[in-house]
Structures are given as C-alpha cells and as structure tokens.
Amino acid sequence: MHALVFIKQVPDASQVRVNYETGTLIREGVPAILNPFEVHAVEEAVKIRQKFGGKVTILTMGPPQAADALKECLSRGADKGYLLSDRIFAGSDTLATSYALYEGAKKIIELEGEVDFFFAGKQAIDGDTAQTGPGIATRFNVPLVTYLIKLDEINLEEKYVIATRLTEFGQETLKVPIPVFFTVEESLNTLSHSPLPWLIKAAQSKIEILSGENVDLDKNQCGLKNSPTIVKKAFTPEKKQRGATLTGTFDEVVNQAAEKVAPFLNDAL
Amino acid sequence: MSNLKYDVIVVGAGPAGLAAATVLAKAGVKVIVIERGRFAGSKNVMGGVFYSDCMKGIIDDFPGKAPVERHIIDQRIWLLDNNSFVGFNHKNELFNKKPYNCHTVFRAKFDNWFAKQAADAGALIITRTLAKEAIIENNRIVGITTGRPDGDIKADCVIIADGVNSLLAKSLGFRKEIKRESVALAVKEVIGLDEKIINDRFNVKSGEGVTIEVTGSFFNGEAMAFIYTNKKSISLGVGMVVEDLVKNKINPNDLLESFKAHPSVAPLINGGETKEYLAHLIPEGGYKEMPKLIGNGVMVVGDAAMMVDAIHREGSNLAVTSGKLAAETYIEAAKAGDFSKKSLSLYEEKLKESFVMKDLKKYKGVPALLQHNKRLLQQYPKILNNAAFEILNVNGVSKHDKEKLLWKNMKQQIGVSNLIRDLFKLWRNVG
Numbered sequence A: 001m002h003a004l005v006f007i008k009q010v011p012d013a014s015q016v017r018v019n020y021e022t023g024t025l026i027r028e029g030v031p032a033i034l035n036p037f038e039v040h041a042v043e044e045a046v047k048i049r050q051k052f053g054g055k056v057t058i059l060t061m062g063p064p065q066a067a068d069a070l071k072e073c074l075s076r077g078a079d080k081g082y083l084l085s086d087r088i089f090a091g092s093d094t095l096a097t098s099y100a101l102y103e104g105a106k107k108i109i110e111l112e113g114e115v116d117f118f119f120a121g122k123q124a125i126d127g128d129t130a131q132t133g134p135g136i137a138t139r140f141n142v143p144l145v146t147y148l149i150k151l152d153e154i155n156l157e158e159k160y161v162i163a164t165r166l167t168e169f170g171q172e173t174l175k176v177p178i179p180v181f182f183t184v185e186e187s188l189n190t191l192s193h194s195p196l197p198w199l200i201k202a203a204q205s206k207i208e209i210l211s212g213e214n215v216d217l218d219k220n221q222c223g224l225k226n227s228p229t230i231v232k233k234a235f236t237p238e239k240k241q242r243g244a245t246l247t248g249t250f251d252e253v254v255n256q257a258a259e260k261v262a263p264f265l266n267d268a269l
Numbered sequence B: 001m002s003n004l005k006y007d008v009i010v011v012g013a014g015p016a017g018l019a020a021a022t023v024l025a026k027a028g029v030k031v032i033v034i035e036r037g038r039f040a041g042s043k044n045v046m047g048g049v050f051y052s053d054c055m056k057g058i059i060d061d062f063p064g065k066a067p068v069e070r071h072i073i074d075q076r077i078w079l080l081d082n083n084s085f086v087g088f089n090h091k092n093e094l095f096n097k098k099p100y101n102c103h104t105v106f107r108a109k110f111d112n113w114f115a116k117q118a119a120d121a122g123a124l125i126i127t128r129t130l131a132k133e134a135i136i137e138n139n140r141i142v143g144i145t146t147g148r149p150d151g152d153i154k155a156d157c158v159i160i161a162d163g164v165n166s167l168l169a170k171s172l173g174f175r176k177e178i179k180r181e182s183v184a185l186a187v188k189e190v191i192g193l194d195e196k197i198i199n200d201r202f203n204v205k206s207g208e209g210v211t212i213e214v215t216g217s218f219f220n221g222e223a224m225a226f227i228y229t230n231k232k233s234i235s236l237g238v239g240m241v242v243e244d245l246v247k248n249k250i251n252p253n254d255l256l257e258s259f260k261a262h263p264s265v266a267p268l269i270n271g272g273e274t275k276e277y278l279a280h281l282i283p284e285g286g287y288k289e290m291p292k293l294i295g296n297g298v299m300v301v302g303d304a305a306m307m308v309d310a311i312h313r314e315g316s317n318l319a320v321t322s323g324k325l326a327a328e329t330y331i332e333a334a335k336a337g338d339f340s341k342k343s344l345s346l347y348e349e350k351l352k353e354s355f356v357m358k359d360l361k362k363y364k365g366v367p368a369l370l371q372h373n374k375r376l377l378q379q380y381p382k383i384l385n386n387a388a389f390e391i392l393n394v395n396g397v398s399k400h401d402k403e404k405l406l407w408k409n410m411k412q413q414i415g416v417s418n419l420i421r422d423l424f425k426l427w428r429n430v431g
C-alpha cells in the first residue's frame, strides 16, 4: 500500500485578522501551521498503513519553511516528506498549483512507486477554494471522492474501497476502484497521540527538496503568469445580527411575529 | 518500556534550555530537548530586551542572522503620575557601535531561531511534547516521563529549563508552589505602526531603538510597565505582583488599557493597530526564593530557578548564562562519568562566580523592599511629579517659597524619620 498525501502550510486562522478596508488577510507575524484538514488526511493514511503495511509519502509545494509542516506530518507517522520548492511556482492559483503538484506527484511515483490512495484536505483554510485536490485528481484521471467522512471498507486484493462522503443534502456511500483520490473532512477521524519515537524519527529525518529542475515541467503552466484566476473583489461578509427570539404561547408568538413582519409586507405590496 | 537513551535531557526550549542544548551539542554530547509548545517559542513571552553578551561561546557572531528588531541606544525611566511623569534618559552613541549591547526581540521568532541553531549543532528538538515527571532510581534521576505513548526517556543527567511554573522542580520537591508575592503577571500588547512613525516619535533612525521603563504613583507604586520599540511595532505591557492583583481585585487588562490611555503614552501608540496580545508570569522572588539547584543527575536553570533580576528587567540573559554553565558542568562531570550531586556542585560554583548569582545576591532584598514599602514607588514619584511642576510652573511665587512648600509637603506626607529610613533601606538594597 502506498498513500500520497498532499498538504499545505497555512497561516494559523485562529490568529489571522482581516483588514476590513481592503478585505485581505493580515498574515504578518502569524505562525504557520499544517492545514487542519490535512492533519486528518495524514492520520487516515497512517491508520491504513498500520493495518495493511506499506508507506505514507507527503508532498507539499511551498517556500523552504514549509519543511516544518512536512516534519509535523512525519511526527504524525508519515514515512517520507517531499517539498516542491522553486520561485517558478510563486503566485500560482489553484490551476497552476494542481499542475505543479501533479508533476511533483509523478516524480514521487517514479521514486517511490505507484500510489493506491491520494489524500488531501477538503480545502485550505487560507483560501477555501477546495479546487486543488480535485484538480490533481482530474489530471491523474483517477476517481475522486470529495468531503470524505468515513472509509467503510478497504479491499486491496480486489482493489476497491467503500467510502462515505458528505454532500449538501446528506451522505453518500460509494464503491470506488483503487487508485482513488480523497479530499477529507475533519470528522473523518479523531487524532491519536503519536508515540515519542515517531517524533524523534521525524526530527532526525531529512526532507527531500524537489526544485523545478527535478520534475518534468511545462513552464507555460507554472506560476503567476499562467494563473488565470483573477480576484475581482474581496470583501468581508457583514456579521449578521442574531434574529429576535419571540416567547410566549403559540398564539402570542404568532401575533408578535405578524406585527413585526407586517410593515415590511406593507412596503413590498 | 521504551529504550530511548541520551546523555542529557533538557526540559524546555526557552533561552535557558536552548543555550544548554547548543553548548552540549557542540561538544558532541547526545542531547534531546523536550518542549511542550507547537514550536520553540510558541508560548514564550518577554518585553523583550535581549542582551548580546550572554551569547558569547554559544553562537558565534551573534546576532548574525538572528531575528532581532532594533538595537537599543536610548533608555528611559519614567516615574508616572496621573497626568505627568518625571523621567530620566540615557542615550549614547556608544550603543550605536557594533557589537550592539542589546536588541528588542519577539520570543516566538527568537526561540524558534535559537532552536534551529541548537538543532544544526546536533541537538534533537522535540516539540508538542510535555515532560511530566522525573524517573528516579536509587535516589538519582535517570530520566523523565512524557505525555506520549512510549514516552519515557533515560539520560545521565536532566537539565530542568521549563520556566517559571517548573512542573519538574516542583515534582522533585526542589521548590514549593511559587508564592503569590514572588510572581508577577505581565500582560503585553504588540501595536503595529509604520517604521517611520516610530522613528519620528522616538527620535531614532531605522534600526535604532528606545526602551522606556515605567513605574510610579499612576500604578499606586504596585506595577511596572514598559514601552519598547520594534522595527514596525511597539511592545508595551504592564506587570504586577499576583498578590497585589488579587488583593486589589485588579484585572491586568484594565491596567494595560489605562496605561495605554495615559496622556504621556497615548500619543506614542496613536493610530497603531493591536497585532498580538500576550500574557506570562515573571518569577520575581529573587535570590531568597531560589529553589534547590542540583541533585543527583539533575540541574535547574533559568526561570525554573527564579533567576530574574526584576529591577533591571534581566531574565533571558541569566537564563542563557545558567544554561551554558550547566552544560559546561555536565561536560566536566562526564570526564569522570560522575553525575552525582557532589560532582554537579560545580554548577553552583560557576554560578557564584558569574554575574548571575552576584547580581541576584546583591539585589536579594529588593523584592521584599518594594513589596512592603509601597510608598517608595507610590508617594515619592507623586511628590517628585508635584515638585517638578511647582518648580517649572512660573506663577509669581518665589523659588525660595516653593522649596519651602515642597519640603513641608514632603515632611507631612512621608515624615522625616521615614524619609531617612527609606533612603537607608534603598542604599542598603540597591546601592
């Protein structure tokens, strides 16, 4: 079994503030963390390895500091971390990012062998697009299960999984052939406490760096220049006021509600 | 049972622990550092002025690439009253010469950097892991337990550098629960401002910095506050002994807000945006409250050992120095393979010869003096502020009459015998 988890280092959302004038995030001085959804992706991959054997490889694209996020994945039980880092990738949108990660992943397959399970978080908390994972899956042309909340069954011999995902209306349980790409929800699993030897191994291990030169790249698909996404406007949604709570007997509440709503209807009709 | 075995376990990746780990690793000692925070520095707070000198023999060419903010060339002391202050300044071009004497730093960045230096030297830095208890066999410490599965670690020697609340020193019975009058709670805000605005308001160039230490009647003589310049922000905070906070039912946040609103402070931070809010304890008991420093297979360093010189806002440099001395002691002890209390008593000797113990001893009476003589920082600053105003405010009263009036006020408010007593005590304790 080989699982490849795509992770991202993001600013700690609990400490990010919004500049209300420009609608942008103030990231300065905010510590970087492993995207919370991907913590659960790593956990799930490691759980599968503990059951079936094999290995868990991690890939991220980012600046050299992103190595810290990879090390955290190793301390959570992953076997090896790769950092795809090059100026050529700077300013990538989700299209260019999924391209770069796809090429990076192909390199990893070359080095580490075929992948059975691809994992990513359902989205990154600093962008919330939920596009990068599906973008990679599409390029690999493998089945995609987004918003994974449960792996009901894994059958490596017959090469299928039964997986449950969250939809807008409820849940959906699917039987999907392996290799498969999952993007995961936090409710997929509860995090376990890694044994100390894992942390020691992680601290001692080296992160493999892949530069643009190491992977087979079409430069015309990389970086800001080749990122068609245009952010037209960013704004902070106004905080909605909590609705009024009416109390009393049923009749009283209906009367109160009617009185409150009537003026609006008068205006509208 | 795990079989993790190292030469030395350092508990806590603050300045004390990291200094010890770096010195040990550079000498080829197998050292592991256990830190509970998500990364070294993630939970650590100081004002903070970091003194360069203590890094000698630990990091070559400090500060080098270390994340420091501004080097300090102008130090100010304010005795604050409700609408005024009487101040003292020292600005000196000598402080503009390299190597700079001290810099402002952010601990989250600084400790993280320091941990990377220790790791590069060969120390193993393990974060997100709580050290719980010492493992004791045959009356000597042989390791620690951690909050993780398979988490026991063995070692020849444990260096306890887990800060003011030192779980380990307490669990070993080296010290009791810290007394409420021996510990201050400090709250701090980082307020973002343009670099140029800071330069203008504090009358310095980029890179140059100012510190202001504040006390006085504004705080009823019971709090110490500070204002430090960083590159693009100002750190400002206020600390108060926990006993006084409780007794006077003061909320430290309110104290900080009233400080920020003071007419002498508000213009300095006007237009700034709060970027961070932090709180931390400062051990202020000094020499008299120090715990046991050594045992069989164990040494205590830094805040865990109460090594803070509160009136000079020095703590991190005592921490670094004590960490270094503990490391040197281990290296000596390893030659004979003897880590008994007797062998480790070299650490105590080294401390006594260093500025750490000399300063702590010299000012050993200060914490109690300030705690029990509130008028020192309450009435005198008020009288001084009034005096300055009386003398500078030209209103047709002769200087002679003004002086007489001031002296009369002083006699009424303090009394001559108290004045003599206070002067004598001050001279004895800080002179």
Ligand SMILES: Cc1cc2nc3c(=O)[nH]c(=O)nc-3n(C[C@H](O)[C@H](O)[C@H](O)COP(=O)(O)OP(=O)(O)OC[C@H]3O[C@@H](n4cnc5c(N)ncnc54)[C@H](O)[C@@H]3O)c2cc1C
Binding pocket: B011, B012, B013, B014, B015, B016, B017, B034, B035, B036, B037, B040, B041, B043, B044, B045, B046, B047, B048, B049, B050, B051, B129, B130, B131, B132, B161, B162, B163, B164, B166, B167, B168, B186, B187, B188, B237, B239, B280, B281, B282, B301, B302, B303, B304, B307, B308, B313, B314, B315, B316, B317, B319
């Ligand atoms: C508001 C404020 C302003 C200050 N200003 C200054 C200043 O301007 N200049 C100055 O020199 N000093 C200043 N100090 C004092 C200075 O911060 C301390 O003296 C110094 O940090 C002590 O270093 P240390 O390594 O002993 O402890 P710490 O820096 O507290 O480090 C202890 C480390 O141990 C970790 N830890 C604790 N318990 C455990 C455990 N059980 N297991 C694992 N890890 C653990 C902590 O997370 C932490 O990283 C200030 C302090 C405060 C609070």
